[in-house]
Amino acid sequence: MNTSGGWKEILFNNRDPVYLQVVRHFKERIATGQLLPGQVIPSRRELGGLMKINPNTVQKAYKEMEEQRLIITEGNSPSKVTNDTELLNQIRSELLGEAVHAFVASVRKIDVPIDELLLLVKRTYEEAPEA
Amino acid sequence: MIEVQDIRKRYRRRDVLNGVSFNADKGEITCLIGVNGAGKSTILKAVMGLTPIAGGSIRIDGQAPGPKLYERIAFVPDRLTMPTGMKLAEALRFMEDFYESWNSERASELMRFFGLSYSDRVGSLSKGTAAKFNLLLGLGQDSDYLLMDEPFSGIDLFSREAIMEVFTSELIEGRGVLFTTHEIGEIEHLIDKAVLLQDGKVSRAFDCEEMRSGEGKSVIDVMREVYRA
Numbered sequence: 001m002n003t004s005g006g007w008k009e010i011l012f013n014n015r016d017p018v019y020l021q022v023v024r025h026f027k028e029r030i031a032t033g034q035l036l037p038g039q040v041i042p043s044r045r046e047l048g049g050l051m052k053i054n055p056n057t058v059q060k061a062y063k064e065m066e067e068q069r070l071i072i073t074e075g076n077s078p079s080k081v082t083n084d085t086e087l088l089n090q091i092r093s094e095l096l097g098e099a100v101h102a103f104v105a106s107v108r109k110i111d112v113p114i115d116e117l118l119l120l121v122k123r124t125y126e127e128a129p130e131a
Numbered sequence: 132m133i134e135v136q137d138i139r140k141r142y143r144r145r146d147v148l149n150g151v152s153f154n155a156d157k158g159e160i161t162c163l164i165g166v167n168g169a170g171k172s173t174i175l176k177a178v179m180g181l182t183p184i185a186g187g188s189i190r191i192d193g194q195a196p197g198p199k200l201y202e203r204i205a206f207v208p209d210r211l212t213m214p215t216g217m218k219l220a221e222a223l224r225f226m227e228d229f230y231e232s233w234n235s236e237r238a239s240e241l242m243r244f245f246g247l248s249y250s251d252r253v254g255s256l257s258k259g260t261a262a263k264f265n266l267l268l269g270l271g272q273d274s275d276y277l278l279m280d281e282p283f284s285g286i287d288l289f290s291r292e293a294i295m296e297v298f299t300s301e302l303i304e305g306r307g308v309l310f311t312t313h314e315i316g317e318i319e320h321l322i323d324k325a326v327l328l329q330d331g332k333v334s335r336a337f338d339c340e341e342m343r344s345g346e347g348k349s350v351i352d353v354m355r356e357v358y359r360a
Contacts, residue, residue: 013350018320048299053320054160055304057340131287 007042007050018053026070030081031092041071061086066068133276133309135335138177138187140170149331150187150299157275157307160321164347165328165353168271171311172209172357174328175278178309179206191276195240202232207269209280211261215254219247219264223271230272230316238271245293260298266294277303279310283318295321315350325350 004013012018021098029035041047044062062079069087072078082088100130106118132154140148147170155161163171176182180187180196191200213222219242227233242249245263255262262282269277283291297303298321312318315325319339327335334357342348 012320014319014351015347017342019340020344025233045299045301045304048317049296050297052299054323056323057298057320076335 007047010051012053013108018057018063019060019064022047022051022058023068024068025066026065027091027095030070030088031095035081037081037085037088039081040078041081043078132192132261132308133178134188134190135174135178136188136190138174139185140173140177140182141185142173146331148177148184150327151185151331151333153326153333153336155276155307155324157202158305159323160308160310161324161326162310162312162315162318162322163326163328164315165351166358167313168290169313169329171313171326171333172327175206177205177302178278179353183324188295202230202272203274204276204278205232205272205274207266207277207279207282208285211253211256211265211268213253214267215252217253218249219251219253219317222253222264222268223249225272226257226268234271234273237273238267241267241270241294241302248288259286261288262290265295270297276309278309279308281313283312284314290320292315304332315354319350320349325353327354329357 010021012021026035026041033042042050044058046056047056051058062071062073066079068072069084070082070091071079071083112120135154136152137150138148138152139146139150151172151174153161153163161173162236165171179186179201189196191204193199196204212298213225217225223235223238223242224306226238227235244261245267247260247264247267251260253261253264262285266279266282269279280292284293295318295344298308298318322339324336324338325342326333335353337353339350342350342353
């Protein structure tokens with residue numbers, strides 16, 4: 001089973017706690033369907049090696065995700081992404097909410113009428129090639 | 132836990148260590164940071180009993196260091212100390228004879244991982260290869276603690292990446308690692324604790340993740356505060 005694809009690409013910033021950045025990365029992967037409900041995730045040691053971070057940090061991230069019920073670890077079997085659809089939807093709205101907040105905060109400084117802004121957003125969104 | 136308590140040392144009428152105290156826990160990676168000449172290497176040598184100290188105490192899991200304890204602490208000095216005429220195979224044999232804690236199986240695994248050749252001579256290794264072999268001599272011991280002096284400095288990018296990979300592997304897991312560096316850069320995310328040295332003293336000692344969540348500062352931010360002040 002290939003659980004290692006794409007994990008290296010993450011770029012950490014130095015100022016936010018690394019374990020929270022790992023959690024966020026998982027949420028993004030879940031929201032974008034790169035990680036599916038019930039999918040097995042890499043072991044702690046594996047992920048530490050792939051992301052080049054300290055295994056203690058990975059442990060902390062996994063603990064945080066277990067507490068948020070994002071991942072489930074039963075006994076000695078490998079951790080899996082939750083199957084809880086409500087929670088999965090929640091992640092999507094959480095990420096969307098954060099992105100919209102950040103966008104609004106930076107646009108507000110420019111003081112643009114909302115209609116004009118919405119039009120601009122719509123056009124850019126439709127023109128932009130899918131990332 | 133390695134407990135360093137108020138250690139002092141004078142060398143050529145200069146206080147190299149002027150009351151240094153810090154702890155390094157098992158299962159964690161602790162990094163001693165300081166500019167060149169800050170006394171980082173001296174601290175490691177003092178822990179290993181390789182240099183006398185004028186005051187203070189060093190305890191490892193509550194015990195004073197001694198020959199028996201050194202089976203449980205591996206030390207990787209800043210350069211390879213094996214005789215230059217030795218073949219790598221002979222150097223490994225030497226380690227096996229010398230250390231009860233030597234793990235030959237792990238050593239051969241590492242020889243493969245680092246792509247080292249048994250028939251090469253110590254003196255003919257490039258800087259990066261020598262650094263890898265040097266690290267291998269430390270990792271080959273089944274020790275509770277691993278001390279390393281500047282494992283990342285002065286070597287090429289790929290050797291550095293190979294060594295970084297070791298840091299995130301099961302080779303380090305569960306051990307207490309204490310290493311020195313004068314530049315933090317790419318290893319910022321590898322370390323648990325940072326101990327900043329200045330003028331022979333510890334100016335800051337902190338948990339890196341706590342520093343990020345509590346004050347929103349990276350290790351480099353704190354270094355700037357300390358060394359540029």
